[in-house]
Amino acid sequence: MRITREKFKTYKAVFDQHAERLLFKLSSQGHFLHIESPISIGKEANIFTAKRSDGTYCIAKIYRVENCDFKKMYDYLKLDPRYLHLKKNRRHIIFCWTRREYQNLLKARDSGVRVPTPYALKDNIILMELIGDQQTGETAPKLKDALPRNPIAFYQQLQEQIKKLYHAGIVHGDLSKFNILNNDESPVIIDMSQATTNESTHAKELLQRDIKNVVAYFKKIGVKTDEDMLKKSVESKEQKK
Ligand SMILES: Nc1ncnc2c1ncn2[C@@H]1O[C@H](COP(=O)(O)OP(=O)(O)OP(=O)(O)O)[C@@H](O)[C@H]1O
Ligand SMILES: [Mg+2]
Structure with missing residues (x-):
C-alpha cells in the first residue's frame, strides 16, 4: 500500500527531515503503515511502535544524529575488527553504530539466541520484531x-x-536488568549496538562486566551462583540437551 506524505506530517515535530524521509521510504516499501507511539526516549535512540498492514506491531529504533556522543561511539567502534576503517564523521559513525546493532541482532538470531529479529536497516533506523504482544503493541517489561x-x-x-x-562470537557488553526483557518468563536480550566480536581487544573485559552484572542481579533475588560459575558455563562447549 502506498503511503502519502500527509500521514507523516504529524511526526514533523518528533523526527528530523532525514528520519522522516527514511521512515517514509520504509513505509512505502511495505515494512509498516505508520508510526504509532513512543516507547522509550533514550540517550542515544528513540523507540517507537509501528503498525503493520496485517494489524500487528513492530519496533522502530531511531538513533539520534544530533546530541549523541559520537566520539564515544567512535572509540568503541574502532576496537571492533569489523569496523577498522572508520571516518571521524558524525553521520558515518552513527550509521556504522546502527549497522553494528543490526548485524549483531542478525548474527545472534541466526545462532539461536532469543533477540528481536531485525527486519530492515536504513542509515540510523532499525526495524525489528516487537517483543511482547504483537497484536496489541504492548512491549514486554524489562527485567528490572x-x-x-x-x-x-x-x-x-x-x-x-x-x-x-x-x-556465536559476540559479547553483549551492556548486559543488565535494563537490556533483558522478561517476555512471559523467558529472557530476551535487546540493545546490541555496543556488542562486539570475541576478537575485539576489550571483549574479555566486556564479558567479565556482563557476567558481573548478571550474577549480582540474580544473587540478590536468591539464585546461588557466582561469577566463576557463570563464566565457566558460558565458555564451556557442552550444549544443554
Ligand atoms: N524489540 C523491542 N521490543 C520491545 N521493547 C523494546 C524493543 N526494543 C527496545 N524496547 C524498549 O525500549 C527501551 C530502550 O531500548 P534500547 O535499550 O534498545 O535503547 P537504548 O539506546 O538503550 O535506550 P536508553 O538510552 O534508554 O538506554 C528498552 O528498554 C525496552 O523497554
Ligand atoms: Mg538499553
Whole structure:
C-alpha cells in the first residue's frame, strides 16, 4: 500500500527531515503503515511502535544524529575488527553504530539466541520484531521492572542465551536488568549496538562486566551462583540437551 506524505506530517515535530524521509521510504516499501507511539526516549535512540498492514506491531529504533556522543561511539567502534576503517564523521559513525546493532541482532538470531529479529536497516533506523504482544503493541517489561516468578529457571535460560551468544562470537557488553526483557518468563536480550566480536581487544573485559552484572542481579533475588560459575558455563562447549 502506498503511503502519502500527509500521514507523516504529524511526526514533523518528533523526527528530523532525514528520519522522516527514511521512515517514509520504509513505509512505502511495505515494512509498516505508520508510526504509532513512543516507547522509550533514550540517550542515544528513540523507540517507537509501528503498525503493520496485517494489524500487528513492530519496533522502530531511531538513533539520534544530533546530541549523541559520537566520539564515544567512535572509540568503541574502532576496537571492533569489523569496523577498522572508520571516518571521524558524525553521520558515518552513527550509521556504522546502527549497522553494528543490526548485524549483531542478525548474527545472534541466526545462532539461536532469543533477540528481536531485525527486519530492515536504513542509515540510523532499525526495524525489528516487537517483543511482547504483537497484536496489541504492548512491549514486554524489562527485567528490572518484572521480577521472574522462578528466578532459577529464568537464570538458567539466560545462561544458555549468553553462552549461545558467546559461541556465536559476540559479547553483549551492556548486559543488565535494563537490556533483558522478561517476555512471559523467558529472557530476551535487546540493545546490541555496543556488542562486539570475541576478537575485539576489550571483549574479555566486556564479558567479565556482563557476567558481573548478571550474577549480582540474580544473587540478590536468591539464585546461588557466582561469577566463576557463570563464566565457566558460558565458555564451556557442552550444549544443554
Ligand atoms: N524489540 C523491542 N521490543 C520491545 N521493547 C523494546 C524493543 N526494543 C527496545 N524496547 C524498549 O525500549 C527501551 C530502550 O531500548 P534500547 O535499550 O534498545 O535503547 P537504548 O539506546 O538503550 O535506550 P536508553 O538510552 O534508554 O538506554 C528498552 O528498554 C525496552 O523497554
Ligand atoms: Mg538499553
